[in-house]
Amino acid sequence: MGMRCADVQKxxxxxxxxxxxxxxxxxxxxxxxECSPCREMVAFEKSxxxxxxxxxxxxxxxxxxRARLVQALDRADATHQGPxxxxxxxxxxxxxxxxxxxxxxxxxxxxxxxxxxxxxAIEAIRSHEKNLPVEIDGSEDKVKTFFAGRVPVPVHPPxxxxxxxxxxxxxxxxLKGRDAAQIVYRVxxxxxxxxxxxxxxxxxxxxxxxxxSDREIFVDxxxxxxxxxxxxxxxxxxxxxxxxxxxxxxxxxxxxGQ
Amino acid sequence: MLGKARKxxxxxxxxxxxxxxxxxxxxxxxxxxxxxAEDLVQEALLRAYRFxxxxxxxxxxxxxxxxILTNTFITRYHKERRxxxxxxxxxxEDALTEDILSHExxxxxxxxxxxxxxxxxxxxxxxxxxxIPEEFRLAVILxxxxxxxxxxxxxxxxxxxxxxxxxxxxxxxxxxxxxxDYAVELGIINPVQAAQSTGEPPIDMAKYRRERKxxx
Numbered sequence: 001m002g003m004r005c006a007d008v009q010k011x012x013x014x015x016x017x018x019x020x021x022x023x024x025x026x027x028x029x030x031x032x033x034e035c036s037p038c039r040e041m042v043a044f045e046k047s048x049x050x051x052x053x054x055x056x057x058x059x060x061x062x063x064x065x066r067a068r069l070v071q072a073l074d075r076a077d078a079t080h081q082g083p084x085x086x087x088x089x090x091x092x093x094x095x096x097x098x099x100x101x102x103x104x105x106x107x108x109x110x111x112x113x114x115x116x117x118x119x120x121a122i123e124a125i126r127s128h129e130k131n132l133p134v135e136i137d138g139s140e141d142k143v144k145t146f147f148a149g150r151v152p153v154p155v156h157p158p159x160x161x162x163x164x165x166x167x168x169x170x171x172x173x174x175l176k177g178r179d180a181a182q183i184v185y186r187v188x189x190x191x192x193x194x195x196x197x198x199x200x201x202x203x204x205x206x207x208x209x210x211x212x213s214d215r216e217i218f219v220d221x222x223x224x225x226x227x228x229x230x231x232x233x234x235x236x237x238x239x240x241x242x243x244x245x246x247x248x249x250x251x252x253x254x255x256x257g258q
Numbered sequence: 259m260l261g262k263a264r265k266x267x268x269x270x271x272x273x274x275x276x277x278x279x280x281x282x283x284x285x286x287x288x289x290x291x292x293x294x295a296e297d298l299v300q301e302a303l304l305r306a307y308r309f310x311x312x313x314x315x316x317x318x319x320x321x322x323x324x325x326i327l328t329n330t331f332i333t334r335y336h337k338e339r340r341x342x343x344x345x346x347x348x349x350x351e352d353a354l355t356e357d358i359l360s361h362e363x364x365x366x367x368x369x370x371x372x373x374x375x376x377x378x379x380x381x382x383x384x385x386x387x388x389x390i391p392e393e394f395r396l397a398v399i400l401x402x403x404x405x406x407x408x409x410x411x412x413x414x415x416x417x418x419x420x421x422x423x424x425x426x427x428x429x430x431x432x433x434x435x436x437x438x439d440y441a442v443e444l445g446i447i448n449p450v451q452a453a454q455s456t457g458e459p460p461i462d463m464a465k466y467r468r469e470r471k472x473x474x
Contacts, residue, residue: 013427017401019408048434049402055383056403061282065296069278072300073267076307083266083310189334221312224305224326242305242333 003031008038012045081244118206120176120238121220121227127173127182128193128225128240134169134184143170147181152198153235155181158255164188165251175238176202192241192251195229199236204229210249213256219245228252270310273319274303280320281327284399288331290388298334302327321406325414328396386436394429401426 003011008031014020015028032039061069076082136146140157147155150172157167165187173182173195180197206218206229217230228248229238237255239248281302285295306313306326313322387395400411412419 013430014423017408017426048430052383052402052433055380056387057283057380057384058279058403059283059286061278061299065282065299066278068296069300069303072304073270073307076304077263077267081304082263082307083270191333221309223312224309224329242330244308 003027005035005038008032008035009041012042015042016046016049118204118218118220118227118229120204120229121206121222123175124193124195124227124229124238124240125222125225127175127195128191131191132171135171137169140167143167143183146170151179151181151196153196155196156258157183158194158251158258160185160187160192160251160254163250163254165192175236187241187243187247187251190241190243192239192243195236195238195240197236197238198234199231200234202236204231204236212249212253215256217249217252221245232256266310269315270307273315274306274323277320277323280404281323284324284327284404285331287387287395287399288392289335294335298327298331301334302330305330318410320404321410321414324400324404324406328414382437382440386433386440389436390429390432394425394432397422397425398429398433
């Protein structure tokens with residue numbers, strides 16, 4: 001037994017990165033005792049790695065940058081964009097009254113339940129993250145035509161241009177075991193995925209709810225993404241992105257008005 | 259501000275701000291300019307703040323923050339250039355196969371080890387690091403600068419450990435090559451004939467052990 005030179009070459013980085021277990025480490029070191037070319041090679045890699053570490057600059061965050069960061073956190077606090085206080089398994093009602101810009105909607109209240117991430121949100125995020133290529137691009141009308149007969153519900157792609165959003169394209173996706181239209185936008189350089197799906201018989205729930213234009217809107221946040229979903233005349237819509245909740249609600253509101 | 263909210267804010271500052279310098283340095287190396295770096299760090303930290311209630315206090319805060327930074331970077335800055343980066347990688351991979359890894363050529367002849375390793379200047383290292391493709395740059399930063407373990411890096415980059423190892427391997431090779439080229443440029447070392455090399459990525463220990471057992 002014992003390690004061969006070819007293996008040492010392949011494993012040297014693991015060894016130097018301390019990713020080896022005791023037994024493997026001993027094997028490699030035993031080889032090094034007996035093989036001077038490998039010893040040289042490992043010594044070189046070791047020296048390279050430690051010189052790299054020594055020479056990499058570790059700049060400190062400049063004071064002005066730090067100051068602006070603190071200001072941004074202050075702004076977040078002032079606009080309720082900070083962390084949601086923990087509910088610790090209880091149901092907590094936070095009397096929030098959040099006026100969105102231009103009187104679009106009034107948030108009635110917030111019910112926060114821990115550990116209740118919606119299955120719709122989780123699936124929507126997964127497919128948003130995959131960022132698979134679109135099957136069709138072009139105008140909202142072209143996309144609408146594309147989906148006729150391909151998904152079980154009529155698809156009316158929202159027009160988000162008034163908010164600075166542009167339609168990138170669309171593809172056929174899935175949500176909760178049903179074929180869905182997956183429409184991709186870019187809003188302020190941020191990707192937004194809108195799923196349009198058959199919501200018949202599909203229960204909808206989420207840790208947070210809003211009321212917009214008399215409709216119940218479900219809001220969930222998972223791993224840095226916000227998902228806002230709702231049902232409109234039997235058709236389900238899910239908006240997914242890492243935009244802030246307020247911005248997403250604006251998108252939804254614009255779509256509802258169309 | 260409500261008492262609870264005030265406490266969360268101060269908890270956040272206490273846990274997160276100690277990592278601000280590390281995040282800043284990484285953002286700078288990823289974006290290569292101060293203005294984008296500031297935007298990236300601010301955006302990442304605001305997201306971290308928004309989702310701070312999802313963070314298990316006492317768990318690995320640095321890895322959590324780096325994961326958010328990486329996600330933010332990929333979403334905002336990287337995607338548009340993905341294709342271009344892949345093309346670069348292919349060309350540089352050809353260079354890799356000529357790389358000097360075998361021990362037929364002694365290392366002292368290839369590169370007076372003293373010269374390269376010791377004479378590497380911070381500027382050169384910086385320049386070399388910024389010249390390699392982002393996906394490899396990020397892996398090298400996470401391992402060699404921020405000293406995360408392979409498992410933590412896999413979690414941050416949301417990829418298998420094998421991919422981490424492969425990116426580290428290629429990243430370091432590319433870095434060494436870039437530094438070698440600068441060193442030649444500066445007349446620090448003489449270019450030497452490239453020798454044959456395997457250029458293969460590392461294997462995993464379990465597989466190695468299996469194969470060796472079969473061979474006995």
